[in-house]
Amino acid sequence: MAGTRFPLEVQPRIPPALSRLADVANDLVYSWDRSLRALYVRLDRELWAECGHNPKLFLRRLPQQRLDEAASDPSYLEDYRKVMAAYDAYREHRGNPDMTRIFNPDKDLIAYFCLEFGLHESFPIYSGGLGILAGDHCKAASDLGLPFVAVGLLYQAGYFTQIIDGQGHQQVANTPSHPHDLPVVPTLTETGHQLTLDIEFPGRTLKVAVWTARAGHIDLYLLDTNLPGNSEADRRITHQLYGGDREMRLQQELVLGIGGVRALREMGLRPTVWHINEGHAAFQLLERCAYRMKEGLDFASAMELVAAGTVFTTHTPVPAGHDIFDRHLVERYLMPTAHALGLDFEQLYALGLNSGDGFNMTSLALRCTRFHNGVSRIHGNVASQMEQRLWPQVPAEENPIGHVTNGVHLQTFLARDWISLFDLRLDDWRNELLNEDYWERLEDVPDYHYWSIHKALKAELLEHVADSVKRQQRRNGTSDAVIRHMTRYLEDSDADILVMGFARRFATYKRAGMLFADPQRLARLLGDPQRPAVVIFAGKAHPNDQPGQALIKQIHDFSMQPQFIGRIILLEGYDLALARQLVAGVDVWLNTPEYPQEASGTSGQKAGLNGAVNLSVLDGWWAEGYDGSNGWGITPRGEQFDEHQRFHEEARDLMDILEHQVIPTYYDRDGGGYAPDWVALSKASMKSTIPRFNAQRMVRDYVHQYYAPARSQRLRLEADGAALARELAAWKQRVREAWPGVSMQLTVQPPAVIYTDAKLMLRVRAQLQGLDPGDVRLECLLGRQDTSGGFSVEQAVQLIPLGEEEGWQLFGLDADPQLAGLQYYQLRMYPFNPALSHPFEVGAMIWV
Structure with a gap:
């Protein structure tokens, strides 16, 4: 018809x-x-x-x-x-008193900018870990009652829906949605109309609408260019997350950074702390400087003030995660911004320079903020190494990049059955999320009861997986006989089969193919009729990531081989709904990243809090979470191994752990139908994960380590017409001009051997090139040398000014050494000002 x-x-x-x-x-x-x-x-x-x-x-x-x-x-x-x-x-509920005492809801406001937010599968404005982390951050801020708003973009087509065809190729499907289908409402002005903004683009003015999504106690403001007044091309700027070419990415980031600041100002919101989650939103720093300059500040002073109140979180050591834009593109779009800041283009472009060509958004964010962090201890160290060019004379381990280890939102990812158990047996557990001792009460839950809950959750997962496999395979034309073979273990309700999960973004550094490094051995382990096992894979690869898509096809091809059919399951359409089921239902969570590229790896935390047992390379969060009793760790091989050797050595470790520890422990059953040692592992996993790696702990860490110091620093610099910001900017300029000529010499050196009752006496003379003695700090670092030749500092003593002699400034030290035996000392000098946010933020340091 x-x-x-x-x-x-x-x-x-x-x-x-x-x-x-x-x-x-x-x-x-x-x-x-x-x-x-x-x-x-x-x-x-x-x-x-x-x-x-x-x-x-x-x-x-x-x-x-x-x-x-x-x-x-x-x-x-x-x-x-x-x-x-x-x-x-x-x-x-008015919030957690510990938090509201620090951040007064009537006076303070934290503004959190991110390019994606993963709160729920019904709101598809996220792609993966970054967005889900941002969503969890918002949820925890709501639970704690922080004065908090978030800013992002409203994508009509979200990221993409994944389909895997019969040959294992990832197919991309987009399902555009309209705002009236989403949990958003127009952000209204005082006149009752939807708030719209103007952003200057080359040759035209872009119109941007603002929408509000409510999430408990917080608001998420989302910017939208799909307006009738814009050209068709401009209407598509906010069509799809990470869609389009480099120019569209730049346009999205301008809308987020510049439009987000303007939206908050139009609503009368004046954040006291700003948080940039990844470099995508760094243009907000320039926009905020422009506003400060309208208040009478020069650019350098405005930048000090803006930077002091801003936290920047970097999320990945992988180069593809850091946006770099070509010079001509930046020049086309940012010339008006340069003019507004009183800069020529070269000065503005220099703010984003790092190694290589192009304008690096991470470098812009790091230069123009004063509080920086990675998302695990290892990642903080890696980021410090990666970005040390911004503080060229400062040892990487001492530069201003710290860390806050990620956490996940417990109420989102903890299975309903566990919540019911906690409500029944653990009084007031929601208020004990950070109390590690409290969670020892899980030991009071009888093992049989604990295991029955896990078995029920696993049964739900396997039923869902079986249904998904049938739909996927029937669409792809697979015969009913093959489908029955693929789902035979999933639908055997009597079998308590070992189920392992691997679900995350398919990027090459995550090494999803490691499990197949020795296919014959894997087939033998999974196919043991007495101790069978199933591995479920899920995840998307970016539409432009051909190697990532090749990994999906590789896993598909293995899953269709006779020895692996029904034992290797590859699911399509990975999203938050599937993630919640997987982390709640699997027995083992696998993770095999290439060290040290796993910044955090929060999927393992979601699994751990549900009692799944992690088997992972000791990278990201697991290097902090693994304690020997709560899972298994694969020790990454060092630099003495090349990439190929590391892969195969770690793959062998993976298979050894599976064969000799995981599978035997799981199947060592007692008369009750479960393995007591496995239940002990599962309980240890839950006990260690819940209090240490939940999002409330993460947000509290941000409050104490970053938000509160950033607010205090901004208030210091802002007082008295931003007098301290002006002084600090002028001081830094004076230091930068003088520092190339600054030098120092050791004039009095102690003997190589002194006795305990003797003083360590040092005399240094310094050529300060017009700087005052108070503009610098000289330190003597005392410590030990380790077996690899590294230097471990155990004491730092400041040298004091002793006056001037023949144009040289003298400094001295007379101290009692606090260490005994063989030790070493080093002498260094660096610019110092009590107004600095971090003692080494200038990046200048010289050594004797």
Whole structure:
């Protein structure tokens, strides 16, 4: 039949008794409150799945009859009232007193900028770990009651929906959504119209609309260029996350950085702390400087003030994760910004220079902020090494990059069955998330009860995986006989089979193919009829990442080999919904990154808090989380091995651990039908992960280590008409001009041997090139030398000025050495000013 198909959506009228279902559909609390989501699921489970777990869309398509039935169902109404009462209690809660004492909701505001936010699968404005981390950060900020807003972009097509065809090729599908389908509302001005902004682009003015997404106690402001006044090309700037070419990426980052600052100003919001999550939003720094200059500051003073109140988090050591733009592109788009800042283009371009060509957004963010961190201890060290050119004379281990190890939002990823257990057996557990001793109470849960919960969650996962495999394979034309063979272990309800999971972005450094380094051995281990095992893979590769897509095809090809059919499962369409099921249902979580490129690896944390046992390379968070009793660690090989050797040595470790530890421990059952040693591992995993790697701990660390110091520093520099910011900028300029000619010499050196009752006496003369003695600090570092020749500092003593002699400034030290035996000392000098945020932020240092 030919003809045009016209859409017609018949919407129900929500009964007054259930009216609040519509209100909650616009509050992303539903993304972490399972009881709220359950109210929708109970109405129509199949429709809920068809609508992508989107309550707003679900309510528009639900039959009127079903709503009317629920409105007259006493059982449903009772649950509805209980859930809404709990929701109201959450909304009325004024926050954690420890946090609100530090950040006063009436005076303070933290503004958090990120290019993606992963709060829920129904709100597809995320691609992977960065976005989900940002979403968890927002959720924890809401739980803690921090004065907090977030700023991002509203993508009409999100990232992409993944399809894997019958040959194992990743296919990209996009399903554009309209804002009226999403949990957003227009951000209104005082006149009742939607807030719009103007951003100057080459040859035109770009219009940007602002939308608000509510997530508990916080608001997420999202910018949208899909407006009738823009050209078709400009309307597509916010069409897709990480879509388009380099110019579109630059346009997206200008909209986020510049538009985000302007949006907050238009709403009358004046953040006291700004947090840039990855370099994508770094243009906000230049925009904020321009505003400060309108208040009468010169650029250098404005930059000191802006930088002092800003935290920057870098998320990856992988080069592809750091945006670099060509000079001509930056010049086209940023010339107006340069003029507004009183800079010529060369001066502005220099703010983003690092090694190589191009304008590096990470370098811009690091130069123009004063508080910087990586996302695990190892990653903080790696980032310090990577970025040491910005502080060229400072040892990498002492430069201003620190770390806050990532955490995950417990209520989002902890399975419903575990929450029910905690509610039953652990009183007030939600207020004990940081108390490691408290979680020892898990030992009071009988092993059989604990294991029964895990088995139920695994059964749910396997049922879901089986359904997904059938849909995927039938679409690809696979025969029913092969499908039955693929799902035989998934549908055997009597078999308690070992299930391992590997799910994450398919990038080459994550080495998803390591498990197949020895296919014959793997086939033997998985195919043992007495101790069978299944490995479930899931994940997306960027549409332009051909090596990543090749990994997907490699796994697909293995999964279709006779010895692996049904034992290796490759799922398509990895998203937050699938992630929640996987981390809750698997027995073992696998992770095999190339050290030290796994910045954090939060999927392992999500699995661990559900009692899954991690088997991972000791990189990222697992290097901190592994304690010998809660999982297994693969020790990364050192630099003496080349990449090929490292891969195969670590792959052998992986197989050895599987064969000799994982599989035997899992199948060493007692009369109760479970393995006591495995339950002990699982409990240890949960006990060690929950209090140390949850998002509330992470956000608290940011508050204490970064947000509070950044606010204090900004207030210092801002006082008295930004007098200290002006002084600091002028001082830095004076230091930079003088430093190339600064030198020092050791004039009095102690003998190589002194006795305990003798003084360590040092005399140094310095040529300061017009700087004052108070502009520098001389230090004597005392410590030990390790077996590899490294120097471990155990004491730092400051030399004091002794006056001037023949144009040289004299410094001296008379100290009692606190170490005994053989030791070493070093002498260094660096610029110092008490107004600095970090003693080495200037990046200048000389040594004798």
